[in-house]
Amino acid sequence: MWTKGHVIERIDWNDKLFSLRIAAELDPFIPGQFIKLSQQQEDKRVARAYSLVNAPDKPYAEILAVAVEDGQLSPQLQHLAIGDEIEITPTATGFMTLDEIPKGELQGRHLWFLATGTAVGPFLSMLDTAEPWQRFEKIVLVYGVREAKDLAYLDKLKGYAAQYPDQFILCLAVTRETVADALQCRIPDGLVSGEIERKVGLTLSAADSQVMICGNPGMISGAQAALLDKGLTKNLRRAPGQITVEKYW
Numbered sequence: 001m002w003t004k005g006h007v008i009e010r011i012d013w014n015d016k017l018f019s020l021r022i023a024a025e026l027d028p029f030i031p032g033q034f035i036k037l038s039q040q041q042e043d044k045r046v047a048r049a050y051s052l053v054n055a056p057d058k059p060y061a062e063i064l065a066v067a068v069e070d071g072q073l074s075p076q077l078q079h080l081a082i083g084d085e086i087e088i089t090p091t092a093t094g095f096m097t098l099d100e101i102p103k104g105e106l107q108g109r110h111l112w113f114l115a116t117g118t119a120v121g122p123f124l125s126m127l128d129t130a131e132p133w134q135r136f137e138k139i140v141l142v143y144g145v146r147e148a149k150d151l152a153y154l155d156k157l158k159g160y161a162a163q164y165p166d167q168f169i170l171c172l173a174v175t176r177e178t179v180a181d182a183l184q185c186r187i188p189d190g191l192v193s194g195e196i197e198r199k200v201g202l203t204l205s206a207a208d209s210q211v212m213i214c215g216n217p218g219m220i221s222g223a224q225a226a227l228l229d230k231g232l233t234k235n236l237r238r239a240p241g242q243i244t245v246e247k248y249w
Contacts, residue, residue, distance in 0.1 A: 145175075
């Protein structure tokens with residue numbers, strides 16, 4: 001189940017938030033899926049799931065993580081240096097993928113990503129491939145964090161906005177401080193009030209929108225409730241809809 005990987009690069013976004021690139025022999029995966037990282041600690045193995053940030057064509061696994069003070073694995077991951085060893089599952093899994101989105105008449109024209117914190121990771125993996133750009137007229141990423149220092153990969157996201165000015169819309173929501181050109185609200189509140197739609201310049205609707213939600217449980221439940229009130233429905237294989245959800249913990 002486990003294979004050995006080695007850290008080949010790391011990025012420290014702030015004192016707790018970091019990314020690791022890990023060289024390892026991995027099976028092909030679908031953007032949006034996750035792997036597990038593991039360490040043997042004393043007499044037990046500690047393993048945690050992390051979404052892959054990188055596209056499948058990259059020769060490494062990249063994860064975005066936050067060191068939780070009482071976490072069993074994340075503080076140890078934060079202290080890994082280039083060349084250090086970490087065990088990794090070679091096969092990724094998960095259903096937070098574009099494969100789960102209806103195609104054809106049921107697809108709609110606009111793809112919305114709603115993410116908080118490190119849950120932006122799977123959406124970055126998708127954006128780094130051709131599929132979303134080919135399938136949707138507009139792609140919206142609503143990225144919610146507490147403080148501006150928690151915004152990872154911001155230059156990369158701004159690069160998409162520059163590369164696809166008529167197709168990609170980045171909507172930042174920072175709750176604990178005022179940031180230029182960003183909303184100061186929680187994502188569910190911004191959906192209920194209409195702030196997010198006004199900022200983006202698009203309307204969320206069952207006819208036009210597919211929404212993928214990934215983040216903390218409170219955001220997910222609140223955002224899903226707001227979308228249901230707007231007439232969107234949960235996307236199920238037996239009953240295609242517009243809302244696809246993955247709880248991040």
